[in-house]
Amino acid sequence: MGLDDEEQNGGKVSHPGFLHSIARRPICAMNAPFNPLARGFYTVRDAARLIEVGSAQRIRGWLNGYPRRKVGPLLVRDYEPIGDAQEMSFLDLMEVRFVEHFRDIGVKPQTLRRCIEVAREKFQEDKPLLKQGVLFIPTDDRRKVVVEEVLKPVAKEHRDRKLWNLVDKNYEFNEFIEGSLARGLTFDPETEMASEWRPRQIEFPEVVIDPMVAYGQPVVPQGIPTGVLFDAWRAEGENAGAVADWFNVPVDQVRMAVGFEKLLKHEEGALAA
Template sequence: MYNGTGIYTLPEASRLIGVPAQKLNRWFFGYGYSKKYGDESVRAFSAPLWEPQLSSEEFSSPVIGFHDLLEARFVDAFVAHGIPLVVVRRCMEHARELYSLEFPFTSGRFKTDGKTIFAEEVERAIKEDALLDLKTKQFAFKAIINNSLYDGIEYAGDIASKWYPEGKRSPIVLNPSRQFGSPIVESTGTPTKILFDSYLAEGQSPAAIQQTARTYEVPIKAVESAVLFEENLKRTRH
């Protein structure tokens, strides 16, 4: 039913792209906040940046899809450089309309056209809100949208179809058509988490690598890559 979509809980997504689950929840499902009207404080709601691929009503906890996951990496790159979400939202809506694509940031076209879209939306935001000091931000586009965001993505036309989180030379891939998009060894389809758990159970040694490779019929180098990948997730990501 969900073949080709990918399924990630927010903690799983956080682990994979290094964005806190709470932040992802706000981006994908919106949030309430207090807003001042004169002397009164009223509750307001900030809508999601976009509608996630999957309906959380069908799952026991909030979930997102493969394209949601990749698009969130780009949103995080904007936010990390101090760009307000209102500008990120407008850039997304502008690009979505221009390209007729539901997930425009991950498109290779945004890499070339995004600077213009970005500058236009920054200019618009400054005109509408004098408190926004974004005049220098329009020159930061190359620092935000860099090759590292695109290098591991493989495309089918304009649409992202796979993501190699450690680069395309690595055997580790996220493919929404296989294992619901979880990280796997591409040649065998074996989830990296299973290989890592086996490695831990076998004693975390070179012998453990070899035993895991035999048990799951996976090349030794692929097991080594899976172990390193999982260790890196624990070490450097949320």
């Protein structure tokens, strides 16, 4: 049995002007290292909704570990858990996304756990596999190190045929990285870490997650969270024009937000079925 076998609602928008001013507010980049809200803020459900292949049950396991099996958490998080709350930063979300995509193609959880442990030891960083040059640039020497000294040895150690076949065939590995892990990501040239994510780049290329804007919630081009516009649209009897007037945004952006939220809800329902 694998380790993963354990284990917004809508509302009336009564003060759209206030919500508009708060929702679109960027957070000063200079404060990012000191202000946790500048790093984004996500619940387990947020993560499961935003990651196309996300499973809330698995994500809780990555965050909490499995105490009955004496297995600790997989991820080193930016926020310490408070009680039962399991909040994540933007980079935590990116790491969960990374792990979930590997699980979705059948890589064993034990293998993933060991890969991350070995990579941390080798690079002396908490989240080395998220760096652009480490996995996302085929010509970077660090990627060769990861493949030859982390992924292949661990796949062999755990007899994980799925991971071995993936990394042993360079074109398949490149296709997986580009088609799944790199899709929708923008990297900061200084830190090499993801700075923005378009969670449904193909269907909604203009809906962006930026931890510096609206506390990291998905936003339309004018910086209004899609969830805020969707709730306002429902409260206004699905009148996109009225919502556009309230928030002073083009009506196309309201429709974009509605379509994006509907897609997430449809995917969430399909996973639960």
